Amino acid sequence: MFKRKYPVLVFFMTLLLFSPSLFGAMNSMTRAIVKKGELRLFFAHPLDQKKIRHFTLPNPHREIYDFKDMRLGHSRVPLGLGNNVRIAQNNTNTVRVVIESQKPFNPTAYQPLFSKDTYHISLPKNSAYIQKDFTSNKHGYTKLQVQKTTPKRHTEVIVIDSGHGGHDSGAIAGGKREKDLVLRISRKVEKQLKKRGFPVFLTRSSDRFLKLHERTRIADRKDAKVFISIHANSIEKRKQDKMEGIETFFLQNTRDERSKRIAARENEAVLKGTDRVSKNVIIDSVLNGPKIVESNKLAIDIHKRMMANARSLYRDVKDGGVRHAPFYVLVGASRPSVLIEVGYISHPKERQRLFSAEYQNLLAKGIAEGIENYLRNRRREIDL
Numbered sequence: 083m084f085k086r087k088y089p090v091l092v093f094f095m096t097l098l099l100f101s102p103s104l105f106g107a108m109n110s111m112t113r114a115i116v117k118k119g120e121l122r123l124f125f126a127h128p129l130d131q132k133k134i135r136h137f138t139l140p141n142p143h144r145e146i147y148d149f150k151d152m153r154l155g156h157s158r159v160p161l162g163l164g165n166n167v168r169i170a171q172n173n174t175n176t177v178r179v180v181i182e183s184q185k186p187f188n189p190t191a192y193q194p195l196f197s198k199d200t201y202h203i204s205l206p207k208n209s210a211y212i213q214k215d216f217t218s219n220k221h222g223y224t225k226l227q228v229q230k231t232t233p234k235r236h237t238e239v240i241v242i243d244s245g246h247g248g249h250d251s252g253a254i255a256g257g258k259r260e261k262d263l264v265l266r267i268s269r270k271v272e273k274q275l276k277k278r279g280f281p282v283f284l285t286r287s288s289d290r291f292l293k294l295h296e297r298t299r300i301a302d303r304k305d306a307k308v309f310i311s312i313h314a315n316s317i318e319k320r321k322q323d324k325m326e327g328i329e330t331f332f333l334q335n336t337r338d339e340r341s342k343r344i345a346a347r348e349n350e351a352v353l354k355g356t357d358r359v360s361k362n363v364i365i366d367s368v369l370n371g372p373k374i375v376e377s378n379k380l381a382i383d384i385h386k387r388m389m390a391n392a393r394s395l396y397r398d399v400k401d402g403g404v405r406h407a408p409f410y411v412l413v414g415a416s417r418p419s420v421l422i423e424v425g426y427i428s429h430p431k432e433r434q435r436l437f438s439a440e441y442q443n444l445l446a447k448g449i450a451e452g453i454e455n456y457l458r459n460r461r462r463e464i465d466l
């Protein structure tokens with residue numbers, strides 16, 4: 083009777099009956115944002131709080147919320163909100179939200195009045211979270227399942243060495259000095275790396291001269307994983323319009339005349355006051371080239387990112403390539419070490435660029451990204 087008279091209605095009623103969402107069998111998380119110190123989750127249907135399981139795990143401290151009968155709705159649920167919040171499809175029926183913090187904290191979790199399709203969880207204070215909504219992530223679903231844990235704070239110490247300083251100005255051209263430029267860039271690199279959670283030390287943070295062993299000593303003392311020496315290049319006047327661009331060096335002996343020349347120039351100041359015996363020791367270790375393979379990898383990563391950043395605004399930046407040369411400042415470094423020549427201050431156009439904060443920021447960002455990439459790959463190798 084019913085059936086015959088209202089076939090369409092029956093069809094819809096049947097549909098409703100088996101529609102999981104309406105009867106609470108399955109829900110989906112459609113969006114996640116961080117706002118006002120809270121993680122705000124959005125769902126396709128009213129959320130049944132009985133289906134939330136909350137527990138904690140130590141080392142590092144994690145607050146975990148499992149949402150049962152839940153799927154990640156679509157691509158707008160991001161991989162992670164900052165380093166401290168991760169959301170993933172834990173298994174077919176459970177979405178897991180992990181909030182990592184340095185110390186245990188008591189999150190407040192609640193459903194706001196009148197919006198049963200949202201859920202708010204307070205985040206630990208004084209943490210750097212990304213304060214914006216995430217845009218679509220094409221691969222959201224599959225990637226979420228294989229996502230790896232990202233530590234909030236990195237442990238790898240990085241030492242940044244600003245070339246020259248004090249009575250040693252380094253290269254001078256057009257009234258500008260290498261020592262000033264490299265200090266400015268080093269500071270920006272420091273800032274970029276700290277933002278990424280790395281402990282960073284500068285060999286000098288003011289205009290002062292350092293002896294060779296003072297430059298590497300800090301790296302040894304802090305057990306740095308990476309040593310970066312920052313310089314700017316220069317060439318005699320008659321060639322000043324010809325030579326320009328970024329060059330990244332790692333320590334190794336070379337037959338290349340150009341690399342030899344640059345090394346000789348940079349070594350001159352650094353070796354002043356070093357006696358013959360220690361010079362021989364230094365030369366010896368140059369030839370043995372510690373950590374050459376790793377340094378080469380590091381140099382490639384840094385160079386790549388520097389070029390990409392520099393060219394994002396200045397397409398004509400010349401690529402001087404990754405090269406190797408016996409730089410003494412890299413000697414004795416029992417860690418991957420790289421020397422960067424950020425550009426030629428003898429080249430009028432490049433000099434102008436190099437002394438602009440905008441270009442310095444691009445280079446600094448590139449260096450930091452390169453180091454970050456290198457260390458990430460290194461960690462992966464260790465994991466395997």
Ligand SMILES: [Zn+2]
Pocket residue numbers: 245246252253260312313314348
């Ligand atoms: Zn220099």
